Amino acid sequence: MNEAPSYLSPTGHEIVFLLLGVVAVGAALLVVTTRQVVHAALWLVVCLGALAGCYLVLTAEFVAWVQVLIYVGAVVVLLLFGIMLTRAPIGRSADLNSGNRVVAAVVALATAVVLVTVVADGFRHAYVDLSPAGPVKQGTAEAVGAAVFRYWVLPFEALSVLLLAALIGAIVLSRTDIRGR
Amino acid sequence: MHILYPVVVSVLLFSIGIYGVLARRNTILVLMSVELMLNAVNLNLIAFNVWLEDRLLGGQVLSLFVIVIAAAELGVGLAIVLAVFRNRRTVDLDRLRDLSEPEPEHEGRGDGAAAKEGVGR
Amino acid sequence: MIVVAALAVLLPFLGAVGGLLGPRSVRWAAWVAVVPAAVSAVLAAWLAIGRARVSGTLTLIETGSLPISVGLDVTELSALTGVLATVVALAVQVYSVGYMRYERRYRSYSAFISLFTSAMLLVVYAADLIVLYVGWEIMGLCSYLLIGHWWEDRANSRAAVKAFLVTRLGDVGFLFGIFVLGFGAGSFRIDDIITRFPEMSPATLTVGTLLLLAGVAGKSAQAPLHTWLPDAMAGPTPISALIHAATMVAAGIFVVARLFPVFAAAPGTLTVLGAMAALGMLGAALAALAQDDLKRVLAYSTISQLAIMAGALAARDADAAIFHLLTHGAFKALLFLCAGLVIHRVATNLMSGMGGLRRVMPITFATMTVGFAALMGLPPASGFFSKDAALAAMGEAARGGVLNTIFYGTALLTVAVTGAYATRAWLRTFFGPPAVTADDHHTGEGPATMLWPVVVLAVPALLLGFAVLTPPHLGTAVLSVALSLLGAGVVYAVWRRDRVRDPARLLGPLRVPFERAFYVDTVYSTLFVRPVWALARLVVRTDDTVVDGAVRGSGRTAQGMSGLLRFAQNGNAQVYVSGLLAGLLVIVIGAVVLG
Numbered sequence: 092m093n094e095a096p097s098y099l100s101p102t103g104h105e106i107v108f109l110l111l112g113v114v115a116v117g118a119a120l121l122v123v124t125t126r127q128v129v130h131a132a133l134w135l136v137v138c139l140g141a142l143a144g145c146y147l148v149l150t151a152e153f154v155a156w157v158q159v160l161i162y163v164g165a166v167v168v169l170l171l172f173g174i175m176l177t178r179a180p181i182g183r184s185a186d187l188n189s190g191n192r193v194v195a196a197v198v199a200l201a202t203a204v205v206l207v208t209v210v211a212d213g214f215r216h217a218y219v220d221l222s223p224a225g226p227v228k229q230g231t232a233e234a235v236g237a238a239v240f241r242y243w244v245l246p247f248e249a250l251s252v253l254l255l256a257a258l259i260g261a262i263v264l265s266r267t268d269i270r271g272r
Numbered sequence: 273m274h275i276l277y278p279v280v281v282s283v284l285l286f287s288i289g290i291y292g293v294l295a296r297r298n299t300i301l302v303l304m305s306v307e308l309m310l311n312a313v314n315l316n317l318i319a320f321n322v323w324l325e326d327r328l329l330g331g332q333v334l335s336l337f338v339i340v341i342a343a344a345e346l347g348v349g350l351a352i353v354l355a356v357f358r359n360r361r362t363v364d365l366d367r368l369r370d371l372s373e374p375e376p377e378h379e380g381r382g383d384g385a386a387a388k389e390g391v392g393r
Numbered sequence: 394m395i396v397v398a399a400l401a402v403l404l405p406f407l408g409a410v411g412g413l414l415g416p417r418s419v420r421w422a423a424w425v426a427v428v429p430a431a432v433s434a435v436l437a438a439w440l441a442i443g444r445a446r447v448s449g450t451l452t453l454i455e456t457g458s459l460p461i462s463v464g465l466d467v468t469e470l471s472a473l474t475g476v477l478a479t480v481v482a483l484a485v486q487v488y489s490v491g492y493m494r495y496e497r498r499y500r501s502y503s504a505f506i507s508l509f510t511s512a513m514l515l516v517v518y519a520a521d522l523i524v525l526y527v528g529w530e531i532m533g534l535c536s537y538l539l540i541g542h543w544w545e546d547r548a549n550s551r552a553a554v555k556a557f558l559v560t561r562l563g564d565v566g567f568l569f570g571i572f573v574l575g576f577g578a579g580s581f582r583i584d585d586i587i588t589r590f591p592e593m594s595p596a597t598l599t600v601g602t603l604l605l606l607a608g609v610a611g612k613s614a615q616a617p618l619h620t621w622l623p624d625a626m627a628g629p630t631p632i633s634a635l636i637h638a639a640t641m642v643a644a645g646i647f648v649v650a651r652l653f654p655v656f657a658a659a660p661g662t663l664t665v666l667g668a669m670a671a672l673g674m675l676g677a678a679l680a681a682l683a684q685d686d687l688k689r690v691l692a693y694s695t696i697s698q699l700a701i702m703a704g705a706l707a708a709r710d711a712d713a714a715i716f717h718l719l720t721h722g723a724f725k726a727l728l729f730l731c732a733g734l735v736i737h738r739v740a741t742n743l744m745s746g747m748g749g750l751r752r753v754m755p756i757t758f759a760t761m762t763v764g765f766a767a768l769m770g771l772p773p774a775s776g777f778f779s780k781d782a783a784l785a786a787m788g789e790a791a792r793g794g795v796l797n798t799i800f801y802g803t804a805l806l807t808v809a810v811t812g813a814y815a816t817r818a819w820l821r822t823f824f825g826p827p828a829v830t831a832d833d834h835h836t837g838e839g840p841a842t843m844l845w846p847v848v849v850l851a852v853p854a855l856l857l858g859f860a861v862l863t864p865p866h867l868g869t870a871v872l873s874v875a876l877s878l879l880g881a882g883v884v885y886a887v888w889r890r891d892r893v894r895d896p897a898r899l900l901g902p903l904r905v906p907f908e909r910a911f912y913v914d915t916v917y918s919t920l921f922v923r924p925v926w927a928l929a930r931l932v933v934r935t936d937d938t939v940v941d942g943a944v945r946g947s948g949r950t951a952q953g954m955s956g957l958l959r960f961a962q963n964g965n966a967q968v969y970v971s972g973l974l975a976g977l978l979v980i981v982i983g984a985v986v987l988g
Contacts, residue, residue: 189967191965191968194975195971198975201978205978205982208985
């Protein structure tokens, strides 16, 4: 694209995004390290909310609202129900991490190092102008709706069938009075 | 805005998700970690959609689809976890060892003769 | 005429095949054993009467160097020996019908005798040393099979293995002797070797004949390799008569006589032969004097008599050796078959269990007396003439040197001891108070099929000496008869004093070493058998610990390694996914670094 400015003079967008990113990453870390199951779910809410903010900064406002509605609203509630139904201990419990922790840390760290190296090498000069002087922003509900129903109708319909199938599957799996023949 | 910022955040979230999947014992926590990984991908999709100025909004639409699929996955996944919990009274991943090879019988009985002769079962 | 010779060889072979593969009936087996033997005997006699030399070659086998000619060559010597072999074989086959008919394995037994007869005739008639060797080895095999006929008894199978191994030891030398002579002469044909030996260097001749002598010593049970013969008495008595008295042991003497011109050109070999003979004849005679087992007495006597033949050969008189071979074959077969009758009657081999059988078994008594008289060399039995010829030859040679004089003296001493042990066996078996015989259902002497061969064999044992129209040498004849009677007289005098006790008590403290045949077996056991056993155990242990240990160890290692691998297969899905992602990571890093 056009010539990228220096990393040493961040714009306002960048500062906000970085703050939100730090919140998201920190909350994510807490999700995978906390000793309380319910706290993990709540930190997940924080993380997903911060991500929604990131989407907003990136001008994808419709996706951001959907994120808040579905993830923060539905998914986390679902998770909390799951925690409740499996009678997970409320409060601190020492054994939430399995013995695999060291291996997992090594693998995750290595993944991070490799990916950061690769993307830093690949996207060092990629830049997008988010100021009003930049290109037209297309993240509104109107634009997304037009795109979905103009160009993406067929995947959208397939997805609705998938949802239905998942719904039926979940019901069959969770009900105890349905037996296989 | 430098695309590097969202991409690096996405990488970090994804790695944290990997750690959670590999290290957590409770199945529901593992599902949460999977959600983290999905969201890392979503962040990538949004960032590249903006950077590439896609007229079809492929990135944003696809991230919507991912959110929907993630919800479906979570619903089915939780149903499975509940079914496991009903049968086993536990959702600890390292206690669900049906994939393991059964222990050789002679070790359990202390019958070392077969092992001494070097014959398999 | 060559067809006659070939038929004589082939018929017993066909009989063996028919006996082994034919119907499972004793009657068939008996007929198929006796008829070919009889026809072969007639054919062999025809060849001998014809007195014409018959030879023919069937085919020439190209080997790349020296060709092997498959053919027969019947000389006068071969014809006579062939008659001996077939007549004894026929007698044994007929006798076996009575002796072995109720045996479970009579079929294979008679078939092996037929095969043996065929092989012996092949040896006798062979025109080529390699063909002769084939027959020689088949004889060894048959001997092994027949000695071990009652293999259920461990001692019998041990005796069979011992006979096989000891003769095989000599046969190795024999084979190499054939090679040395064959390559020296440029041909394996016996005729060629006999005509071309002057071209060979003395060293080649001596080496070749000495190697042949090893095989001869093995087959004819001469001094260092004689130990198998007394043990071979474990076989059925007719086999002892056939193989270990009349035919197989004669094969060694026959081969020396057949190649005699070659041997005569190697004086060193003849001296060795003479020494072996002197050692064997006296040692075996003394051992025979102390044995209690009738068959072992006869076995040691066989070694002794074969040594006398070897002594005659060493004294360069092949005719005397062959003459003694023929008469010995007749009277020793007779003695063995008589011993078989006695054993059949009293159901024991031991002379202490016999005695007083003179009145119960008159025919056996008469025929066996003829046999013992021939053994002692008393006129007019055949042994008198042949032993006289052999002694005369040795006496003639004694003028040539000190060694030969010693050999001659030994032979004379042997004659005296022979008289002693023959008298002892005769008295212990047929005179004195009858021993208690538990087995009384055997009345009379035995079936006719067993008596007839004995009576028939008694005729040549008695009269064969007159067939060779040579007058006895007066000096040696008187000397040997006197010595023999002296030995007999001493034994008789001792026996007269106490008719129950063994006259061998005369030997005093020497008796035990004599009975053990001078501990040769013990010495061999210490020198060879035990080291070989130790070596074998070492090999077994090496095999068990090193070779098998490596196999077992590799199995254990594989199991241990798989245990390590199984450690990863613990069923924890998270571990699996960790491995999966780690592997993926490695691939990605590789792609990034290399790409």
